[in-house]
Amino acid sequence: MTKSILFGALTVTALAAGAAAAGTLDDVKARGKLNCGVSTGLVGFAAPDANGKWGGFDVSLCRSVAAAVLGDADAVEFVPTTGKTRFTALASGEIDMLARNTTWTFSRDVDLKFTFVGVNYYDGQGFIAPKDLGVSSAKDLDGATVCIQTGTTTELNLADFFRVNNISYEPVPIETNAEAIQQFLAGACDVYTTDASGLAASRATFENPGDYALLPEIISKEPLGPLVRHGDDEWGDVVRWTLYALLTAEELGVTSANLSEMAAGTDNPEINRLLGTEGTLGEMLGLDAGWAQAAIAVGGNYGEVFAKNIGEETPIGLARGLNAQWTEGGLMYSPPFR
Amino acid sequence: MSTITDPQKESFRLSMLLYDSRYRSATIQFVAFLGFIILVGWLIFNTKQNLDALGKGVEFKYLFEPASYDINQRLLDYNSRDTHFRAAIIGLLNTLVVAALGCVAATILGVVIGVLRLSNNWLVSRIMAFYVEVFRNIPVLLWILFIFAIMTDLFAAPKAFRGDSATSHMQLFDSVAFTNRGIYIPEPLFSRGLGDIHLFGNSSIRFDVSLDLWAFVLVLGLSFWAAFKVKKRADQIQDQTGNRPKTWYLRLGIIVVPTLLLLVALGFHLGYPALKGFNFQGGTFLRKSLIALWLALSLYTAAFIAEIVRAGIMAISTGQTEAAEALGIRSGKIMSLVILPQALRVIIPPLISNYLNLTKNSSLAIAVGYMDITGTLGGITMNQTGRELESILLMMLVYLSISLSISAVMNWYNESVKLEER
Known part of the structure; x- marks a missing residue:
């Protein structure tokens, strides 16, 4: 066999x-x-x-x-x-x-x-977070649970960003954008990270787009x-x-x-x-x-x-x-x- | 005058390879084998040539480059600067963890369900039959996704536990938190621990050995050995005098007291999870992906094991039960002392293949983002380095080794419990 x-x-x-x-x-x-x-x-x-x-x-x-x-x-x-x-x-x-x-x-x-x-x-990699999370910068994310699409450069940028800033996080690897959004909206992760354009595109499909904000940091170059x-x-x-x-x-x-x-x-x-x-x-x-x-x-x-x-x-x-x-x-x- | 001559020696002719039935089958096998070798050689050669044409030779150096990604569930320490090889080991351990947990849970569940399905109680046996049919007839991937989705929607996010107006609370005297990220349970801690031994320096196979754990295992093992000796002695006395001395309190004491003393000496206490920052901190975190995978694999495989157990029990003739009843053994004891030991020899061989299935099915982990070896070596590493052939070959080797090891252990166990046939 x-x-x-x-x-x-x-x-x-x-x-x-x-x-x-x-x-x-x-x-x-x-x-x-x-x-x-x-x-x-x-x-x-x-x-x-x-x-x-x-x-x-x-x-x-x-x-x-x-x-x-x-x-x-x-x-x-x-x-x-x-x-x-x-x-x-x-x-x-x-x-x-x-x-x-x-x-x-x-x-x-x-x-x-x-x-x-x-x-x-x-493009560049960004983070999206619910406004009521009370986070204004990606550097405040120490200990946060982060949803990522597995097999992308975002996974590597994320590891580098948290490492360089000496803060910890819990990655939740997910196969597709749709599943990641589902987990993010259910609160199974605190923030979701991918290319900023993808975040904007996904936010447009949310029920209440106004409750979510992109964090100011763009942590990578993504041509x-x-x-x-x-x-x-x-x-x-x-x-x-x-x-x-x-x-x-x-x-x-x-x-x-x-x-x-x-x-x-x-x-x-x-x-x-x-x-x-x-x-x-x-x-x-x-x-x-x-x-x-x-x-x-x-x-x-x-x-x-x-x-x-x-x-x-x-x-x-x-x-x-x-x-x-x-x-x-x-x-x-x-x-x-x- | 007649001379006795030896029957003329039949000389060997080439055509006999085809027309002589003594040699024909060997000829056919040899030709088939040759064809097989040529086919394999052609496939390997063709693959290599095409890979060379693409400029991608087969080589494994990539395993020792930094992995650059993080893994959430890690039994050994690991960070994104470690090598792909280390990431693969972390993934392998995660595979082994879920396979071991799954096999244990599936066996317990399967035996209970299989026995209950033979119950004389109509309702109980029907419910168990229903369970078996539902679980074994739906693909295990759907069960994994189903349990994952249920946990996402059923439990609250950690922020619901926060503040005075919290809508969710920790369970079991504030020691366990059920969240939609997973379950936080208390962890064992030692305030006067013996520390760890670091092995293999900073290499990719480094690991820490917890002296506390080893001390615990050692003391427990010695206790069981001593308790076993006491039992042996009791058996001996029973054989000689017919009276069995009461030893259960002695045996219990031998097992419990030294272990308790060790725990007190090491300053054992439980670390409780507490909400801090974005997540619960402290305690042991059973991730949603682990629980979904573990539960789904156990429930699914348990349905098959239940049928195997039922078949094993039904293979024992009713005469055995009747004989045991005639001897006045109670019905619960009949099952555990007479029927199950005999049924085991029927049960174990198919049980092995179910353990193997469970282990191989654990590679569905990627569906819920559980970082097993398919997720690390066969997922992120393969994707980031583009070394598909090498990674897949390595993974096949790993799964083959795991499966053969399980087979070997179970076959050994089968040998040790099977009836002596004379």
Whole structure:
């Protein structure tokens, strides 16, 4: 029995590694569908709506890539992954790309053999606490019980933060965001910690969001971005430049409203190159000339996607902050389309 | 003239490997074995080649990097600067704790339920049958989650215990607190303790040996040994004279008095949990995840053990009971002196496999965030280091070792209780 399990595991590994070697772009085109790994459900970033249709900030990027490659924003198979399963899913070839609030770190990039193609959200780890807990700073949390999602960088940041500040805590490791929220609301932990954007998104779903507050400390840098497998640069370029196309579109003022008008040709050569009326950028990527136009048509430019899913007008209410364009004091900076 | 010749020696021909029934089965087995070896070799080779193509060779150095994460339930001291190897040991101990607790509880419950199910009392036997059917027919994962959810909703958060207008109170003379984080019970403390011995310095396998505990175990062991000697002597006197001297007070005294004296000498007292800051402090904290896992595994496995016990008892012919009754033995004594000892030889072999099942089922711990070896080595370590193959192989090795050890111990016990067959 034990033997057969061992061989089973080896077979799976062998098959998985075999699948990973082929060119992903060709695979996706041949399949006619993009397999995109997302979170198991984080409102605003990736969650299915009442009709089972996935939507959100990360989901939108998957749809843009699908539109750029296949010309169809709905040709996406969304694969929900937990903090623990996501890397195995990507490494094994079960998914083509991962867009799941995943922090870009050295070891994930270098040792786990993934390529982070960019950053679509600059985040940091925060704490949420009930207001009646009477805590105004994370440094007051000595002896507190803290809910965390297991298998994430937040687990490591948390250990470092409490260690550096020489205070104790009781970690309660939990598999998914939904279960963590449930334990937090039941009072089984005093505070819940994850990326500040995730906390804001979760708080929006609480019955009484006003009873809970985010603590002021942001204890880490969490650049979140989409990633692909190491060693498939053609595919990495497709995902990277789809993200940059959305960023550049915002910078150049291309919106979902004026997209078709601009696609007819403008005075600005960079817009023309982006939208494929000039040059052969699409061909270089192995895509149609109108790839970026299709990607932008899904949900508008980066700013529009942000505003629609997680911006200040939504219940999640995140300000642009670091995620504003570089021209407006943020960190979003796309290399030129040339 | 005739000469006696030996029957001509049949020379061996290659075709006989296939056509001679004396050799055929060996040939087939050899070919099958060769095929098996080739298959295994191909799998290993293929895996290695693909891992090399990914740039991820198999190596175990990662075990000695700092783990960088914390573990809530730890039997040995551990902090986030310790190695992944140490984290795996902490997880292994947590696995062993819940497996041991589960096996003990499941055995006690299972024997009681199995015996009661054979009761002549209609209501009792029906209730036990109901218990068995409900528990063994629902997956154990659901029971774990169910008990976890019940504890979350049934008990109050620690803050409900605070202040004058507290809505919850500690139970049993303010010594036990039931919260939705777990149960706080008093802990044994020694004010004049003997201290600990630190072994293995600062390495990953360091541990402290509590001298108090060893002194306690030693004294208790010696007491039981002395009490056993007294009983032996009583048996001897009974054999020789037919009169059995009353020794129970002597034996009780031998067991209780030295232990009590030791406890007083060490300054034994109980540390009670008290609400301080965010949580109860002091006392022993039984986490919700441990309790949910322990209870669910015990209740679930007890249902199977109950059936095994029932089968074992029913395997003993009624003639044994009738004979015992004819000798005038009371019905309770018949069960414990006549039936159960004979039933054990039927019960123990399937009991072993249930212990193994319980131990392996404990790997469902991750569902409630109990940090067993699947949670540490197979969970966070694997996830943070990306060493899936190595971690899974190590875990398989660990579970295999645990299972084989349980089997060995139980088989030894089985040997020692089985009937001498002549």
